[in-house]
Amino acid sequence: MEFSWPWEYDFPPFFTLQPNLDTQKKQLEAWRKLVIDYCHHNKIFVLDVQESIPLFQNKTIDRQLSSEGIKRVLEILQENNQIEWCDKSKKQCFVYWKTPQEWGNLIYCYIIDKGMTNTVCTLYELTEGDDVKNEEFAGLDKSMLLKALETLEASKKAEVIMFGGSEGVKFF
Amino acid sequence: MDRLYFKDKNDCSKEITSYSHTTWKGIRLYDGDSKTEYRSETAYLTPSRLYFSSNDRPAMNMVLDLKCVVLVEEEEGSILRSSKIILHLLPHISEQHSKPYTRSSASFIKLAFSNGGLSHFKICIQKSLLERAWEKHTESSSTSHSAPMAFRSGIVGIERRLQEKVENNSSSIQVAFQDMKNLIDMAKDMVQLASVMSSKIKDRHGDISDDETVKFKSYLLSLGIEDPVTRNACSSSNMFCQHLAKEITTFLLTPISDSGGFMSLSDAYCRVNRARGFELLSPEDFFQACNYMEQLNLPLTCRKFESGVLVLQLQSETNSQLEKDTETLLQARRKLTAFEVSQELGISIILAAECLYTMERKGVLCRDDTVRGLVFYHNEFSSRT
Numbered sequence: 001m002e003f004s005w006p007w008e009y010d011f012p013p014f015f016t017l018q019p020n021l022d023t024q025k026k027q028l029e030a031w032r033k034l035v036i037d038y039c040h041h042n043k044i045f046v047l048d049v050q051e052s053i054p055l056f057q058n059k060t061i062d063r064q065l066s067s068e069g070i071k072r073v074l075e076i077l078q079e080n081n082q083i084e085w086c087d088k089s090k091k092q093c094f095v096y097w098k099t100p101q102e103w104g105n106l107i108y109c110y111i112i113d114k115g116m117t118n119t120v121c122t123l124y125e126l127t128e129g130d131d132v133k134n135e136e137f138a139g140l141d142k143s144m145l146l147k148a149l150e151t152l153e154a155s156k157k158a159e160v161i162m163f164g165g166s167e168g169v170k171f172f
Numbered sequence: 173m174d175r176l177y178f179k180d181k182n183d184c185s186k187e188i189t190s191y192s193h194t195t196w197k198g199i200r201l202y203d204g205d206s207k208t209e210y211r212s213e214t215a216y217l218t219p220s221r222l223y224f225s226s227n228d229r230p231a232m233n234m235v236l237d238l239k240c241v242v243l244v245e246e247e248e249g250s251i252l253r254s255s256k257i258i259l260h261l262l263p264h265i266s267e268q269h270s271k272p273y274t275r276s277s278a279s280f281i282k283l284a285f286s287n288g289g290l291s292h293f294k295i296c297i298q299k300s301l302l303e304r305a306w307e308k309h310t311e312s313s314s315t316s317h318s319a320p321m322a323f324r325s326g327i328v329g330i331e332r333r334l335q336e337k338v339e340n341n342s343s344s345i346q347v348a349f350q351d352m353k354n355l356i357d358m359a360k361d362m363v364q365l366a367s368v369m370s371s372k373i374k375d376r377h378g379d380i381s382d383d384e385t386v387k388f389k390s391y392l393l394s395l396g397i398e399d400p401v402t403r404n405a406c407s408s409s410n411m412f413c414q415h416l417a418k419e420i421t422t423f424l425l426t427p428i429s430d431s432g433g434f435m436s437l438s439d440a441y442c443r444v445n446r447a448r449g450f451e452l453l454s455p456e457d458f459f460q461a462c463n464y465m466e467q468l469n470l471p472l473t474c475r476k477f478e479s480g481v482l483v484l485q486l487q488s489e490t491n492s493q494l495e496k497d498t499e500t501l502l503q504a505r506r507k508l509t510a511f512e513v514s515q516e517l518g519i520s521i522i523l524a525a526e527c528l529y530t531m532e533r534k535g536v537l538c539r540d541d542t543v544r545g546l547v548f549y550h551n552e553f554s555s556r557t
Contacts, residue, residue, distance in 0.1 A: 011549070012540035018539065020532055
C-alpha cells in the first residue's frame with residue numbers, strides 16, 4: 001500500500017523553517033507526525049539522518065528540508081520521547097512509532113494467546129518465524145526487540161537467556 | 173676639462189684684481205686622472221668663478237664656472253705623489269666658447285699645488301660653493317628676463333610643486349562655490365518671481381479663464397515649496413524642526429495618500445528636497461523633523477519597522493489597508509513575492525517586503541525560502557488545522 005502523504009508535503013513553505021514561532025510550532029508538529037507515520041508505514045525502526053530518503057525531500061516540487069530543519073524536527077521528536085539517538089554522533093536514531101513498552105505488550109499478548117508461556121523461543125522465530133508473519137511485530141528490529149523484552153523483564157513477564165551463542169527468551 | 177673655457181684677459185682683469193687675496197700659484201691641472209699641458213697655472217678664486225692664468229697664454233685666461241662644481245674632495249698624497257684637490261663637475265653645458273678640451277670623458281678635474289696652499293684653497297672654494305653667489309647674481313640681474321628655473325629637482329622641487337597644486341585647488345574650489353552661491357541667489361529670485369506671479373493671477377481673475385489659472389497655478393506649485401522653512405528664519409532648532417515637520421506634512425500628505433498610505437523615509441527625503449529646490453535639508457534635520465510629527469499631532473507619523481526600515485505613514489492609516497490589499501492579491505494568486513506586491517499596489521519593494529514580513533509575524537503568511545527567492549504563501553499551517 002502506497003504511503004499517503006499529508007497535504008503539507010506538497011506545500012512549499014513546509015520545507016522552509018518558519019521564522020514566526022507560532023507558525024513554526026505548527027509546522028514542526030506536522031513534521032513530527034509525518035516522520036512517525038512515514039516510519040510506521042515503512043516499518044523503519046532506525047532512522048539514518050544522513051541517508052537520503054524521500055521523507056525530507058519532495059522531488060515533485062523540488063524542495064527539501066535543510067539540515068537545520070531536520071535537526072529541529074528530531075529535537076521535537078526527542079522531546080516527545082519518540083526517538084532515541086543510537087550514539088552521541090547523532091547520525092542514527094531509534095524511531096518509536098511504538099514505544100518498547102507497547103511492543104513488549106504486543107508480544108506478550110501474542111504469547112498468552114498462543115499459550116506459549118513457560119516455553120523458550122529464539123529471538124529469530126519471534127520476529128522472523130512463519131508463525132508471526134501476520135503479527136504487527138513481524139520483522140521487528142533486533143535492538144528494538146531487546147528493548148521491548150527489557151521492559152517485560154522489568155515487570156517479570158519474561159527473561160532473556162543466552163544459550164550456545166544464540167539468544168532466546170522465556171515468557172512467564 | 174671640457175667644462176673649462178677661454179676668456180679674454182681684459183674681460184676678467186677687474187674681477188680678478190678685486191679677489192687678489194684668493195690666489196694660488198704653481199698649480200698643475202689634470203683631466204680626470206691624466207696630466208695636461210697646463211702645469212704651471214695661477215688660480216684666482218672669485219665668488220662665482222675659478223680663473224687660471226699662465227705666462228704661456230698672455231691674452232687668455234681659462235675659466236671654470238663654480239656652478240658646474242658639484243663636490244670638492246681632497247686626494248691624500250704619498251711619498252711619490254702630491255696631495256690633490258678633486259673638483260667633481262656637472263655634465264657638460266654647451267656654451268659657445270673656445271675651450272682647451274672640446275670633449276672629455278672624465279667628470280672631474282684635479283689640481284695639484286706645487287707651491288702649497290691646498291687646504292686654504294679647499295676652504296675658500298667650499299665657502300664659495302655654499303654661498304652660491306652666482307645664483308644671487310642671476311636673480312638680481314634676471315628681473316627683466318622671465319626665465320627662472322621652471323623645474324627644480326630634489327625635495328625642494330617636489331615641495332614647491334605640491335604647494336602650487338594646493339594653491340590651484342583652493343582657488344578652483346573658491347570659484348566653484350562662487351558659482352553655487354550665484355545659483356542659490358538665482359533660485360531665490362525665481363521662486364519670488366513665481367509667488368509674485370501667482371498673487372498677480374489671484375488679483376486679475378478677469379483676464380484669464382479659471383481653467384487656465386488653475387493650470388498655471390499647478391505649474392507654479394510643481395516648481396516646489398513656495399516659502400521653505402530655513403534654519404535662519406527660526407529662533408531655535410526646536411522651532412525649526414517643528415515648522416519643518418509641518419511643512420513636510422503639508423507637502424507629502426497627497427503623495428502619501430496616493431501611494432497607499434506609506435512612503436519610505438528616503439523617498440520622502442528626496443521628494444521634499446526636490447520640492448525645495450534650494451535651501452536643501454540635511455538627512456539629519458529631516459529625520460528629526462519627522463520625529464516631531466507624532467508630538468505635533470500631524471496627520472503623518474514616522475514609523476520604524478522591525479527590520480529598521482523607516483517610513484512615513486498616514487496617522488489615520490494603520491497597515492490594515494495595505495495588508496487587506498495584499499491579502500486580496502494573495503487570494504487571487506496563492507503565492508506572492510515582494511516584487512509582485514510592489515508592482516500591483518504601486519509601492520516600493522522595501523515597503524512591500526515590510527508589509528509581507530509584518531503579515532508573516534502576525535501569522536497570516538508563511539514563507540518558502542529557496543535559492544529562487546523568497547515567496548510568501550497563505551499560512552495554511554494555521555488555517556487548515
